[in-house]
Amino acid sequence: MAEPPLLVDRRAGYRMITLNRPARLNAFDEAMHRALAEAIGECETDPSCRAVLFTGAGRGFSAGQDLTAQVAQPDGQQDVGAALDAYYNPLVRRLRALPFPTVAAVNGVAAGAGANLALACDIVIAARSASFIQAFARIGLVPDCGGTWFLPRLVGAARARGLTLLAEPLPAEKAEAWGLIWKVVDDAELMREAERLCAHFAQAPTVGLALTKRALDAAETNDLSAQLDLERDLQRQAGLSPDFAEGVRAFLEKRPAVFSGRGSR
Numbered sequence: 001m002a003e004p005p006l007l008v009d010r011r012a013g014y015r016m017i018t019l020n021r022p023a024r025l026n027a028f029d030e031a032m033h034r035a036l037a038e039a040i041g042e043c044e045t046d047p048s049c050r051a052v053l054f055t056g057a058g059r060g061f062s063a064g065q066d067l068t069a070q071v072a073q074p075d076g077q078q079d080v081g082a083a084l085d086a087y088y089n090p091l092v093r094r095l096r097a098l099p100f101p102t103v104a105a106v107n108g109v110a111a112g113a114g115a116n117l118a119l120a121c122d123i124v125i126a127a128r129s130a131s132f133i134q135a136f137a138r139i140g141l142v143p144d145c146g147g148t149w150f151l152p153r154l155v156g157a158a159r160a161r162g163l164t165l166l167a168e169p170l171p172a173e174k175a176e177a178w179g180l181i182w183k184v185v186d187d188a189e190l191m192r193e194a195e196r197l198c199a200h201f202a203q204a205p206t207v208g209l210a211l212t213k214r215a216l217d218a219a220e221t222n223d224l225s226a227q228l229d230l231e232r233d234l235q236r237q238a239g240l241s242p243d244f245a246e247g248v249r250a251f252l253e254k255r256p257a258v259f260s261g262r263g264s265r
């Protein structure tokens with residue numbers, strides 16, 4: 001029987017989703033897209049899901065779009081934008097809207113859409129041997145999956161231009177030094193560290209974290225005054241959560257807090 005393109009592991013309080021086409025460096029085909037959309041839908045509707053961890057099977061994270069699907073098309077007859085409308089753009093929007101932290105454990109090369117889907121996650125950790133490639137320029141395409149939005153914000157205009165126009169691999173250690181990702185760990189430590197982070201998030205005050213994500217997203221376009229108003233509104237909402245009450249009680253009682261993650265997020 002054929003291997004499924006995606007492996008979904010239900011852990012205590014979080015999901016681990018593994019891109020699973022290792023022979024093609026986990027390049028995206030339609031079956032993988034469909035499976036991923038379904039897996040994310042389950043995370044969206046499961047109140048016990050408080051974090052998601054993405055990683056890749058084998059030696060790569062993901063090489064982006066499966067290019068073998070492209071060769072059959074004659075010149076000038078390819079609507080590449082249609083794939084973005086159908087799959088990648090909804091995926092990035094849904095990832096960014098998840099009301100809990102998303103973690104990418106980049107275990108090897110992350111190229112094209114594979115790189116930018118990792119960057120769409122809240123926390124990106126990478127194995128020391130991993131690399132990030134804005135591979136689009138190598139095949140005459142434009143960076144997608146939010147790459148042109150994420151990169152200048154994360155690493156600044158000059159580095160964003162270099163990365164996208166030259167399409168050279170950026171080693172994980174340099175990605176960390178440039179602020180593209182949260183941190184690099186030794187290859188053997190990657191999954192242990194990623195799972196530790198997700199286990200932490202699975203016991204964290206999820207409502208507060210969801211609202212923090214919303215505030216940071218809005219800060220990309222708000223002026224300071226609008227952002228102050230938004231912080232007030234979100235703080236009001238966080239203040240009504242059971243986890244705020246528990247956090248304060250635990251502090252005063254000098255004990256670790258036990259957060260349920262419940263409440264409107």
Ligand code: T3D
Pocket residue numbers: 023024025027063064065066067068080081083084109111112113114133135136138139141144
């Ligand atoms: O529909 C649309 O097109 C819109 C969406 C576009 C979004 C995009 O992601 S466009 C960018 C697509 N991705 C790329 O251009 C990257 C292509 N891959 C590479 O440049 C290299 O594979 C890597 C630099 C990522 C890694 O190089 P290396 O030397 O470590 O591995 P390799 O030998 O090139 O690849 C290993 C195998 O995976 C190989 O198969 P084989 O020869 O062993 O049978 C290779 O063909 C396959 N593979 C790698 N990337 C892809 C792929 N097969 C299909 N599609 C791929 N993207």
